[in-house]
Amino acid sequence: MSTFSKYFEKIRVRPDPQAEAKAAAPLCQWDGCKEAGTHRAPVGRMREGEYFRFCFDHVREYNKGFNYFAGAPAAEIARFQKEALTGHRPTWTVASNGSARFAPDFSTKRSGRAGYYKNVRDPFNLFSQQRAEAPAAEIRTRPLEAKALETLGLAADATGAAIKSRYKELVKRHHPDTNGGDRGSEERFREVIQAYRLLRQAGRC
Incomplete structure (x- = not known):
């Protein structure tokens, strides 16, 4: 096969991406270096978004001694570390709304x-x-409330504590386990429960 064959003319050699990057890159910014600056390195604090351009060997050397907080006061470093826990997003303490604690x-x-x-x-x-x-x-006591109080044996101006105390007393007295099978006592037990339930719904106890 001749070296001038038509098949050799159709062969395409893939270009080396690293060689192209080196050719397009600026000169390394390390003092005395003549290599291409193919790698970026951050300039430092308060200059975010700015980068040096170094060759591979010098960017490694630069990164070994890089300190973002160089020259920063200790209080600012502590604040940055605390804010980093929440991704530097604003946060609020629980119940920071002063009126919330008094809301019903x-x-x-x-x-x-x-x-x-x-x-x-x-x-x-x-x-x-x-x-x-x-x-x-x-x-003012409604008729149903008055009847319920009468069922419990209390006056119309009975307090919530008096209603609860009387209810507990009557339940113990007329409970099926203590009435000895007396049908009358069971009926009285149901009336006491219904009366107390009505008074609770009315807000009396």
């Missing part, structure tokens, strides 16, 4: 008008009129 927790509040007027914040006095009328509404 409705999951622990009882239902009914008595619980509402006593426990809800009103910093702008939007419900001052309703709150002023609340005591009068609490004193």
Whole structure:
């Protein structure tokens, strides 16, 4: 086969990417070096985005002694390390909203008008009129509440503590395990439970 064959003319040699990079790279910035600066090295703190151009051997030498915090005060280094834990994103402490600690927790509040007027914040006095009328509404007892109090043997102005105490006393007295199979006592037991449940829903205890 002749060296001038048409097949040799069609052969393409892949160019060396490293040779092309060296040819296009600027001169190494290391003092006295004549090699191509094919590798980047960061300039340092407060000059982010700026780089030196070194050859392979000198970029390794530069990286061995590189210190991003060189000359930085200890307080700034500590702050940087603390912020690095959250990726330098802003964070807030739990319950940083000062008004949040005074907001009502409705999951622990009882239902009914008595619980509402006593426990809800009103910093702008939007419900001052309703709150002023609340005591009068609490004193007035509805017919079903009056009947429930009568079932428990209590007066209309009985407090929540008195209602709970009376309920516990009657339950112990008329519980099926202690009434000896008395049907009348079982019926009384059901009435006491229904009366107490109604008073709880009304916010009386």
